[in-house]
Amino acid sequence: MDIKLxxxxxxxxxxxxxxRSAIADVTFDIPSGQYVAIIGxxxxxxxxVLQHLNVLLKPLKGEVQIxxxxxxxxxxxxxxxxxxxxxxIVFQFPEHQLFEETVEKDICxxxxxxxxxxxxAKKRARAAIQLVGLxxxxxxxxxxxxxxxxxxxxxxxxxLAMKPDVLVLDEPTAGLDPRGRQDMMDMFAKLQKENGxxxxxxxxxxxxxxxxxxxxxxMHKGRVFRTGAARDIFSDAGSLTDVGxxxxxxxxxxxxxxxxxxxxxxxVCLTPEELAAEVGRLRGEQS
Amino acid sequence: xxxxxxxxxYLPADSVVHGMDPRAKxxxxxxxxxxxxxxxxxxxxxxxGAFTLFAVFLSKVKLxxxxxxxxxxLILILFTFLLHVFxxxxxxxxxxxxxxxIYEGGVIKGVFISLRFFLLIFVTSLLTLTxxxxxxxxxxxxxxxxxxxxxxxxxxxxxxxxxxxxFIPTLLDETDKIMKAQMARGxxxxxxxxxxxxxxxIPLLIxxxxxxFKRAEELAVAMEARxxxxxxxxxxxxxxxxxxxxxxxxxxxxxxxxxxxxxxx
Numbered sequence: 001m002d003i004k005l006x007x008x009x010x011x012x013x014x015x016x017x018x019x020r021s022a023i024a025d026v027t028f029d030i031p032s033g034q035y036v037a038i039i040g041x042x043x044x045x046x047x048x049v050l051q052h053l054n055v056l057l058k059p060l061k062g063e064v065q066i067x068x069x070x071x072x073x074x075x076x077x078x079x080x081x082x083x084x085x086x087x088x089i090v091f092q093f094p095e096h097q098l099f100e101e102t103v104e105k106d107i108c109x110x111x112x113x114x115x116x117x118x119x120x121a122k123k124r125a126r127a128a129i130q131l132v133g134l135x136x137x138x139x140x141x142x143x144x145x146x147x148x149x150x151x152x153x154x155x156x157x158x159x160l161a162m163k164p165d166v167l168v169l170d171e172p173t174a175g176l177d178p179r180g181r182q183d184m185m186d187m188f189a190k191l192q193k194e195n196g197x198x199x200x201x202x203x204x205x206x207x208x209x210x211x212x213x214x215x216x217x218x219m220h221k222g223r224v225f226r227t228g229a230a231r232d233i234f235s236d237a238g239s240l241t242d243v244g245x246x247x248x249x250x251x252x253x254x255x256x257x258x259x260x261x262x263x264x265x266x267x268v269c270l271t272p273e274e275l276a277a278e279v280g281r282l283r284g285e286q287s
Numbered sequence: 288x289x290x291x292x293x294x295x296x297y298l299p300a301d302s303v304v305h306g307m308d309p310r311a312k313x314x315x316x317x318x319x320x321x322x323x324x325x326x327x328x329x330x331x332x333x334x335x336g337a338f339t340l341f342a343v344f345l346s347k348v349k350l351x352x353x354x355x356x357x358x359x360x361l362i363l364i365l366f367t368f369l370l371h372v373f374x375x376x377x378x379x380x381x382x383x384x385x386x387x388x389i390y391e392g393g394v395i396k397g398v399f400i401s402l403r404f405f406l407l408i409f410v411t412s413l414l415t416l417t418x419x420x421x422x423x424x425x426x427x428x429x430x431x432x433x434x435x436x437x438x439x440x441x442x443x444x445x446x447x448x449x450x451x452x453x454f455i456p457t458l459l460d461e462t463d464k465i466m467k468a469q470m471a472r473g474x475x476x477x478x479x480x481x482x483x484x485x486x487x488x489i490p491l492l493i494x495x496x497x498x499x500f501k502r503a504e505e506l507a508v509a510m511e512a513r514x515x516x517x518x519x520x521x522x523x524x525x526x527x528x529x530x531x532x533x534x535x536x537x538x539x540x541x542x543x544x545x546x547x548x549x550x551x552x
Contacts, residue, residue, distance in 0.1 A: 016352065016355070017298055017349065017352055018296075051467065054471055056467045056470060056471065081473060081475075084470065084471060084472075084473055085473065088471070089468075089471040091464065091467070091468045091471070094468065096461075096464070096465060096468070096494055096497075096498055097465055097468040097469060097472070097490075097494055098494065099489065099490045099493035099494050099497075109472055109473075109474075109490065110472035110473055113472060113473025113474060113475070114473045144497065158472060159471075159472065162472065162473070
């Protein structure tokens with residue numbers, strides 16, 4: 001399911017003295033099956049854009065096309081359930097949304113809201129808890145007895161159990177330990193590659209954006225600063241620092257390495273693995 | 288929805304009213320609320336209204352904004368208005384609708400009571416709109432200071448007040464966030480039967496309570512870590528200054544009260 005944003009604008013508290021512009025003239029596409037990363041400085045409007053993807057917010061100007069449904073200002077939106085089921089959003093610190101007596105019930109909350117029968121929802125809960133790397137015993141526990149990291153995983157499982165077509169992740173790994181981070185990010189990438197799920201990742205981590213995303217959207221002061229393929233975006237360090245961002249560590253290392261070497265490598269490497277291969281090739285050339 | 292609520296919000300600006308001592312503002316409002324009840328005829332109400340508008344003008348708060356803020360309480364005002372119109376039996380009869388009769392006195396009283404509401408809300412919103420919550424509590428603490436002599440924990444009460452005021456916007460933000468997260472999971476807060484809606488609030492309330500308790504705990508730990516031990520030997524960072532304009536405001540208020548006394552019938 002493609003999502004298209006067309007010149008959308010949103011202001012908070014419109015019509016009061018507290019009005020402030022959040023985003024303006026935002027246009028970009030999220031093609032079906034792609035992994036799109038939205039990066040930008042704090043307050044650049046990333047989270048506001050996210051909430052337009054499943055009509056939690058309606059644009060004041062412009063329109064959002066979600067599959068074959070068009071959302072624009074002025075029109076009253078009814079029957080949002082289908083959109084909300086197909087676009088699953090994992091908000092920042094999703095562990096704050098847990099409320100049920102047991103983990104199982106909490107994971108079933110989403111699917112059952114969308115009309116899935118209890119038996120089926122429980123099956124989904126078991127599958128989802130495995131996806132996020134927790135043992136099945138957890139299902140019977142209270143979510144409030146778990147550790148922070150486990151709660152995070154349960155909350156993510158709650159969204160995965162909805163089986164969305166588009167998975168939207170707002171800083172899903174902030175505050176997790178490095179190992180858990182990696183597992184989680186790999187799991188999302190796997191879902192995207194193997195199940196054809198569309199992934200939208202909002203992140204501050206240039207490393208994650210470089211490693212996983214096909215397309216990168218840079219937001220700056222409520223507007224889209226640039227969009228492009230990850231490799232193109234990270235080849236241009238200058239414009240990134242202009243908007244308060246930076247290139248991934250790997251790219252920075254590569255730049256320093258190239259300076260020492262006196263000539264550039266074949267391509268901009270986005271992951272340590274790529275860089276190692278490229279450097280290896282260099283050795284092959286020399287000997 | 289919550290963005291429209293103006294009660295308890297502070298609107299930073301540079302005006303005579305903003306610059307007043309919070310103690311003066313609190314005293315002013317206290318007395319004003321009392322003397323509103325002196326007004327009982329068109330002249331006195333006009334005087335009060337003019338005075339209020341003058342204060343609004345001085346505060347540089349847009350009148351349109353204050354009027355918008357009235358919307359949530361409009362139903363209450365309308366209700367009391369109608370109550371007076373239908374049930375006060377004074378003066379000449381004006382109309383009869385079915386078993387209800389409307390008397391002139393009722394209409395007048397209804398208008399006056401509604402006006403009284405408007406004035407009360409205007410003036411009290413003006414206080415919160417022009418005074419940061421922290422100054423309000425500073426003012427209250429200072430005004431109630433003498434009660435410390437009879438062992439009333441004035442400082443602690445003021446602290447409790449400022450903490451709760453401080454966390455209103457935080458909790459509203461939190462509510463909004465959790466609501467959106469649950470809506471993204473298919474929760475529906477705005478349709479269905481009454482029992483359904485009550486049930487729909489559970490996924491909102493539980494996380495809200497959990498985080499409020501957590502926040503309280505964290506705040507307590509943070510205060511202890513920084514050596515907080517109540518009012519004992521504590522000096523003030525923000526000092527209150529009673530200036531000429533505060534005295535002027537009180538004098539003006541005194542003049543207004545005197546005028547109301549003379550003009551009321």
